[in-house]
Amino acid sequence: MPPVIEVEGLTKTYRSGLQALKSVDLTIGKGEIFALLGPNGAGKTTLISIVCGIVTPTSGEVRVAGNDIQKDYRKARQLIGLVPQELTTDAFESVWSTVSFSRGLFGKAPNPGHVERVLRDLSLWDKKDAKIMTLSGGMKRRVMIAKALSHEPDILFLDEPTAGVDVELRRDMWALVRRLRDQGVTIILTTHYIEEAEEMADRVGVILKGQLVVVEAKSTLMMRLGKKTLTLQLQEPLAVLPPELSDWALELKAEGQELEYVFDTHAERTGVPSLLRRMSDLGIGFKDLSTRQSSLEDIFVGLVHDGREAA
Structure with a gap:
């Protein structure tokens, strides 16, 4: 996919001395869903704010569809829709007025049909005449999304879009994301609901202390860093592991009634069959087995833990 966002050597140091970003390089292709994960304070919002032209970088370059975010600000910003974490809307305006006004801010001609489609997609049509101040928090979040889509952007940033919202909005939100990607x-997107990134994203980036520590296709990341766990329920409990099984990373659980083997994907075709053969040779039987694969959340937690230990 041709890159629609190009970030090179991006750094940001605030007046307090905090270095929020440290030489970040990143390209994002047209039409992909990219999930940016990281703990609080890692630099996610700073990175998004710089690309959207809200925060000025200390050094580095950002191009949006070939337009420099500082030199060609208007062209670059016109291509972007942003749904920020914070709810910032005009409390006394109606839903219809605030979404239509947001479209006009980007120099777009009035298009009631498009505004209506966006409001219907977000289940806001029956609230179009309601004042923002009368809406619930979830409905206000829907309005923020509608504003971001009002000018038909080519790029949509979602900064924790489903934080604190109900299941219905989350479902509507991801259905809309799929349609937009199509x-x-x-x-x-940034999200604390890692299962959403696991379900939706094409690629995943993890940022820690202002540095991108990994950027991978989701499937590649899970294959490279993911682990599988094989649990065998033994027919007879073991007091200790036989030395003949020392070639495998095994652990006895449940008072010796379970044998647990953690392995990566490379060992799946060799390690597991050879382990079972060796157990058979030793007369160690099992009555049931189960496997579990690491989720994206497991990988993320592991990366964060390793990053903190290194620091």
Whole structure:
């Protein structure tokens, strides 16, 4: 996919001395869903804010569809829709007015049909005449998304879009994201609900202390860093592990009634069959087995833990 966002050597140091970003390099292709993960304070929002032209970088370059975010600000910003974490809307305006006004801010001609489609997609049509101040928090979040989509952006940033919202909005939100991706819109999201990133994202980036520590296709990341766990329920409990099984990383659980083997994907075709053969040779039987594969959340937690230990 041709890159629609190009970030090179991006750094940001605030006046307090905090270095929020440290030489970040990143490219995001047109039409992909990219999930940016990281703990609080890792630099996610700073990175998004710089790409969207809200925060000025200390050094580095950012191009949006070939437009420099500082030199060609208007062209670059016109291509971007942003749903920020914070709810910032005009409390006394109606839903229809605030979404229509947001479209006009980007120099777009009025298009009531498009505004209506966006409001219907977000289940806001029956609230179009309601003042923002009368809406629930979840409905206000829907309005923020509608504002970001009002000018038909090619790139949509979603900064924790489903934080603190109900299951219905989350479902509607991801259905809308899929439709937008099918239309060629590039989606960049941050989320604390890692299962959402696991379900939706094409690629995943993990940022820690201002540095991108990994950027991979989701499937590649899970294959490279993921682990599988094989649990065998033994027919007879073991007091200790026989030395003949020392070639495998095994652990006895449940008072010797379970044998647990943690392995990576490379060992799946060799390590597991050879382990079972050796157990058979030793007369160690099992009555049941189960496997569990690491989730994206497991990988993320592991990366964060390793990063903190290194620091």
